[in-house]
Amino acid sequence: QVQLVESGGTVVQPGRALRLSCVASELIFSRFAMHWVRQAPGKGLEWVALISNDGSKEYYADSVKGRFTISRDNSKNTLFLQMNSLRRDDTAVYYCVKPGGGYYFDLWGQGTLVTVSS
Amino acid sequence: SYVLTQAPPVSVAPGQTATITCGGNSIENKRVHWYQQRPGQAPVLVVYDDSDRPSGIPERFSGSNSGDTATLTISRVEAGDEADYYCHVWDSSSDHYVFGPGTKVTVL
Numbered sequence: 001q002v003q004l005v006e007s008g009g010t011v012v013q014p015g016r017a018l019r020l021s022c023v024a025s026e027l028i029f030s031r032f033a034m035h036w037v038r039q040a041p042g043k044g045l046e047w048v049a050l051i052s053n054d055g056s057k058e059y060y061a062d063s064v065k066g067r068f069t070i071s072r073d074n075s076k077n078t079l080f081l082q083m084n085s086l087r088r089d090d091t092a093v094y095y096c097v098k099p100g101g102g103y104y105f106d107l108w109g110q111g112t113l114v115t116v117s118s
Numbered sequence: 119s120y121v122l123t124q125a126p127p128v129s130v131a132p133g134q135t136a137t138i139t140c141g142g143n144s145i146e147n148k149r150v151h152w153y154q155q156r157p158g159q160a161p162v163l164v165v166y167d168d169s170d171r172p173s174g175i176p177e178r179f180s181g182s183n184s185g186d187t188a189t190l191t192i193s194r195v196e197a198g199d200e201a202d203y204y205c206h207v208w209d210s211s212s213d214h215y216v217f218g219p220g221t222k223v224t225v226l
Contacts, residue, residue, distance in 0.1 A: 035215070044202075044204060044217055044218070044219045044220045045153070045155075045161065045204055045206075045217040045220070046217065047214065047215035047216070047217065050215070059213055059214070061214065062119075062214075095160060095161075100163070100166060100172075102149060102166065102167055103149060103151075103207075103208035103215070104149075104151035104163060104166040104167070104206065105151070105153070105161075105163060105206070106163050106166070106172060108160040108161055108162070109160065110160055111160055
């Protein structure tokens with residue numbers, strides 16, 4: 001069964017760093033670009049970052065640019081999100097997301113919760 | 119950057135039709151995608167590229183896009199359709215992906 005499983009979410013103090021991981025199963029991971037999308041508690045969805053299938057290109061939402069870094073290890077079918085200088089408004093469930101044949105998202109992980117709090 | 123707006127919450131009786139709108143400047147020139155998110159769950163794609171359905175999504179879900187408004191229609195609404203629904207586009211001018219704020223659908 002094709003699935004995405006995120007991990008790494010926890011409670012972290014403002015200003016600190018955290019790295020999220022997402023492992024893809026039953027998927028030819030290296031064929032696909034991958035995204036992170038987040039959702040603050042009780043709020044809507046917000047696209048965070050995109051990485052090309054070979055890792056050569058990265059794109060970021062303005063709200064995280066310069067603080068977050070998306071990367072991948074295709075040999076381990078794993079996607080990462082390095083989050084530095086965390087702020088309280090980064091508190092959210094972070095989803096690992098696979099795109100479909102176009103600019104839509106056809107597979108979502110179950111999400112991992114990051115809480116930024118002192 | 120491109121902005122999407124969505125209608126206020128929708129309440130609908132079982133068996134009736136729910137209509138969810140998504141507004142954006144000349145949105146007809148973009149491909150619109152729709153996601154269903156039930157409470158406590160991850161989003162699920164229900165319509166992509168304005169009107170196509172992924173495999174496993176019932177024909178009751180349909181989409182359209184014209185002018186400044188895209189629409190998701192749920193026919194013969196069931197209790198399991200109660201969820202938040204989000205529209206989504208890719209904005210080529212910024213290379214960013216944009217979501218609407220969501221519309222809550224309540225089944226009476």
